[in-house]
Amino acid sequence: MSEIHSDPPAGAAPAPEKAYSVRAEKLGLFLRNPMGMFGLILVIMFFVSAIFAPVFATHDPLALDIPARMAGPSADHWAGTDQLGRDTYSRVLYGGRVALKVAMIGVSVALITGLVLGMLAGFGPRWLDNFLLLVFDTIRSFPTVVLALAAVALLGPSMELVLAIVIVTTIPGYARLARTSTLALKNTEFILAERSLGASTARILFVHIMPNVIGPMLILAAMDVPVVVTIEAGLSFLGLGVQPPTASWGTILNEGYLIIRDTPWMVIAGGIPLVLTTLGFTFLGEALRDVFDPKLRRGQ
Amino acid sequence: MLWYLMKRLCLSVIIIVMAVGALFIMLHSIPGDPVSIALGPRATPEVQAAYAAKMHLDKPIYYQFFIFLGDVAQGDLGVDVFSNRPVALTLGEQLPYTIALAVAALGWAIAIGIPLGCLSAIWPNSWIDRVTGILSVGTIALPSFLVSIWSILLFSITLRWMPVIGAGDEGDIVDQLYHLVLPAFAVGLGWVGYLARMVRASMLEVMGENYIRSARAFGLPPARIVFRYALPVAVLPTITLIGVGFGGLLSGTVFAEIIFSRPGVGRIIYDMVLARNFPVVQGAVLVTIALYVVVTLIADLLVSWLDPRVRDTF
Numbered sequence: 001m002s003e004i005h006s007d008p009p010a011g012a013a014p015a016p017e018k019a020y021s022v023r024a025e026k027l028g029l030f031l032r033n034p035m036g037m038f039g040l041i042l043v044i045m046f047f048v049s050a051i052f053a054p055v056f057a058t059h060d061p062l063a064l065d066i067p068a069r070m071a072g073p074s075a076d077h078w079a080g081t082d083q084l085g086r087d088t089y090s091r092v093l094y095g096g097r098v099a100l101k102v103a104m105i106g107v108s109v110a111l112i113t114g115l116v117l118g119m120l121a122g123f124g125p126r127w128l129d130n131f132l133l134l135v136f137d138t139i140r141s142f143p144t145v146v147l148a149l150a151a152v153a154l155l156g157p158s159m160e161l162v163l164a165i166v167i168v169t170t171i172p173g174y175a176r177l178a179r180t181s182t183l184a185l186k187n188t189e190f191i192l193a194e195r196s197l198g199a200s201t202a203r204i205l206f207v208h209i210m211p212n213v214i215g216p217m218l219i220l221a222a223m224d225v226p227v228v229v230t231i232e233a234g235l236s237f238l239g240l241g242v243q244p245p246t247a248s249w250g251t252i253l254n255e256g257y258l259i260i261r262d263t264p265w266m267v268i269a270g271g272i273p274l275v276l277t278t279l280g281f282t283f284l285g286e287a288l289r290d291v292f293d294p295k296l297r298r299g300q
Numbered sequence: 301m302l303w304y305l306m307k308r309l310c311l312s313v314i315i316i317v318m319a320v321g322a323l324f325i326m327l328h329s330i331p332g333d334p335v336s337i338a339l340g341p342r343a344t345p346e347v348q349a350a351y352a353a354k355m356h357l358d359k360p361i362y363y364q365f366f367i368f369l370g371d372v373a374q375g376d377l378g379v380d381v382f383s384n385r386p387v388a389l390t391l392g393e394q395l396p397y398t399i400a401l402a403v404a405a406l407g408w409a410i411a412i413g414i415p416l417g418c419l420s421a422i423w424p425n426s427w428i429d430r431v432t433g434i435l436s437v438g439t440i441a442l443p444s445f446l447v448s449i450w451s452i453l454l455f456s457i458t459l460r461w462m463p464v465i466g467a468g469d470e471g472d473i474v475d476q477l478y479h480l481v482l483p484a485f486a487v488g489l490g491w492v493g494y495l496a497r498m499v500r501a502s503m504l505e506v507m508g509e510n511y512i513r514s515a516r517a518f519g520l521p522p523a524r525i526v527f528r529y530a531l532p533v534a535v536l537p538t539i540t541l542i543g544v545g546f547g548g549l550l551s552g553t554v555f556a557e558i559i560f561s562r563p564g565v566g567r568i569i570y571d572m573v574l575a576r577n578f579p580v581v582q583g584a585v586l587v588t589i590a591l592y593v594v595v596t597l598i599a600d601l602l603v604s605w606l607d608p609r610v611r612d613t614f
Contacts, residue, residue: 035437137311138318141596143550146569146588153573153581154326230443234555237445238570257449257559264453271446278441286437 029291036287042280046273050096059087061094061247070263080265082255088269091247096273098159098248102232103225106166111221113167114174119205119213121175122182129179136172144169144231145238152240162241166228173224174217181213215292223285226278233274249274304604312593319589320372323582324365377583382575387583391565395587398564401553404484406542409491414535416492417499421507421534422526432500436493445555448486452559455482465561483556487549498541502534536607543599547592 030036049056058078065085072080079089121132142150148165155161185191185208194204229249235241236250237257244251249270256266343351359367371378377387416436420429455462462482469475506512507530515525554566561567565584572580 134314134318138315138322140544140547141315141319141589141592142585143547143554143588143592145551145554145566146585149554149569149573150323150326150581150585153576153578226441234443234445238555238558253446253449260449260453261457264457267449267453271450274446275442278443279438282437282441 026291030287033287033290035283036291039280039283039285039287042276043284046096046277046280047100049093049273050100053090053093053097057087057090057093059090061086061091062245063087070259072263072265079269080263082252082266083259088252088266091252092249092269092273094247095249095252095270096277098236098242098246099229099232099274099277102159102163102166103228106163106170106228107221107224109163110167110170110224111174111217114171115178115210115213115217117171118175118178119182119209122179123186123201123205123209132175132179136175139168139172142169145234148231148235148240152235157235157240157243159242162232162235165235166231169231170224170228174220177217177220178213181216182209185209185212219285219289219292222281222288225281225285229274229277229281305601308597308600312597316590316593317369320369320586321365323585324368372586377586378579380577380580382577387580390568390580391584391587394563394565394568394584395591397562398550398553398557398566399591400480401483401487401556401562401564402546402549404480405486405488405552406491406549407488408484409488409495410542413492413495414499414538417496418503418526418531418534420496421500421503422522424504429500432496436496439489439493440497442490444486444490444552445559447489448483448556448559451482451486479560479562483553483560483562486559487552487556490552491545491549494545495538495542498538499534502537503530506530506534532606536603539599539603539606543596546595546599550588550592 058076063086065081065087067085068077068081069083069085070081071077071085074080077087077089079087079092082088082091117132121129144165147169148162151161151165191204191208194208199208232241233248233250233253236248237254238250239254241250242248244255252270253267253274256263256270260267368378375388377391379386380390416428416432420426420432423429451462452464456464463479466479512525512530515529520529550566553564554570556562557564557567558570565588569581569584569588572578572584
């Protein structure tokens with residue numbers, strides 16, 4: 001794996017009046033990337049549809065209509081109805097809110113924890129580094145679903161548990177990235193200078209190292225959203241995550257799978273937003289990475 | 301080489317012990333008392349006491365942990381709470397199904413993904429490169445459990461080409477392979493794109509090396525350059541990635557086993573979690589982790605055997 005690091009600000013930094021044009025050039029590069037724009041549109045759609053779900057929904061996602069159960073798409077029910085006659089289109093919209101919540105909380109907590117642990121591993125003493133690496137390797141040795149199954153066996157299914165699993169399994173990725181970047185920066189001259197001026201470790205880590213580490217990590221976060229959304233949907237599909245009657249893409253797929261011989265519409269309607277969201281964040285993350293940090297390309 | 305092997309083996313053992321420890325602590329930190337969870341609320345005090353003594357639950361937790369480690373080292377994974385069968389026996393029956401699925405999925409992904417990656421690296425920006433690029437991002441973004449559901453919908457229910465559930469009749473190899481097609485397709489699809497991208501990236505790098513340019517200058521046939529000199533080097537990082545990604549592959553097999561109602565370790569874990577049969581869950585999770593650790597170990601050893609540079613940097 002290649003060493004990943006951003007340019008240190010000292011020495012390599014462009015002159016101030018040039019900095020603006022570099023930024024504008026990168027923005028231009030991004031705007032001219034069709035895949036990136038496509039991804040951005042999908043991501044915006046995901047945010048808007050989840051946040052404004054009550055506005056776009058045509059029905060109450062929990063309202064039953066037994067006579068109209070398992071119907072195909074119609075003018076009234078755009079994506080058909082489920083086994084209890086609930087409107088699938090509205091349920092899919094509300095399911096997006098669950099996905100958004102898990103993605104936002106999960107990714108941000110994992111990012112911050114991973115950042116701190118990774119910087120400590122990279123900057124701290126050798127034994128701490130070795131210990132943390134061992135812990136990360138151990139976490140990685142549990143396949144996510146198996147870890148989730150074991151955890152659910154003990155604690156019972158809940159959304160909080162899904163969040164905890166998402167956070168625990170994605171921390172090593174962030175921490176490893178932060179560690180490699182920190183190691184690369186550790187012995188650079190500007191850090192050495194700061195240290196000889198008597199700066200505390202906390203100051204060096206958070207004021208000087210963090211700004212250089214955070215960029216690639218934000219890109220990794222964008223690319224991690226699909227992973228997190230998929231874990232939530234997958235666990236809810238197995239009945240181990242969000243519990244009925246709450247709508248989630250996973251529970252819709254689960255209920256649709258049980259009646260797949262009667263109506264194909266639920267597994268189609270429940271799957272499409274999942275695919276669009278993962279595609280959107282993947283395209284967006286790749287475009288951001290190509291523009292801002294071509295070096296990261298090999299690392300992942 | 302021997303030194304490297306020793307270090308790598310020690311690390312694997314430490315990881316397995318740590319993972320078992322974590323699992324053990326989790327299983328023993330369940331709110332409530334493990335005896336009543338295992339036996340249910342209606343067990344009599346005598347039965348509970350007998351069970352506690354049998355499972356060493358009356359001893360301190362570190363003592364239990366070492367007993368458990370000792371048993372595991374002897375191949376004893378405990379006993380099924382319900383059927384009283386040794387867990388190792390049950391897992392021994394289920395493991396071949398999981399391994400067959402994982403190998404089949406990985407096999408077709410390697411057979412398609414690596415050539416695709418090679419072709420798009422040989423002709424960058426050609427139509428085949430573009431198609432591969434879009435295809436690989438697309439397949440990576442498709443969750444494997446969704447591929448499973450949608451392929452059942454398309455191939456089994458709508459087109460009726462493929463069987464829906466089960467692993468086929470025992471002893472009938474053709475039928476078993478027939479039942480393996482859809483699950484292997486679903487589990488492996490994401491890997492096709494993943495491998496194609498990885499091979500493309502490392503091939504592009506290798507093709508820019510001086511020794512490849514020299515080979516060209518000597519007038520070697522292009523096919524010989526690619527397959528004899530470039531590919532063996534370019535494929536090294538991919539081997540490591542297959543090892544590291546094997547955990548994800550196992551997650552995929554868990555979903556496929558549940559959705560296609562196939563026997564296998566993942567399905568056993570799922571069923572036994574729902575049945576709260578903890579000794580089986582514990583044993584099966586342990587076997588899964590061991591499988592993962594062994595595969596990464598094999599991948600690392602393979603790379604270090606093929607690439608002497610790795611041995612020195614470890």
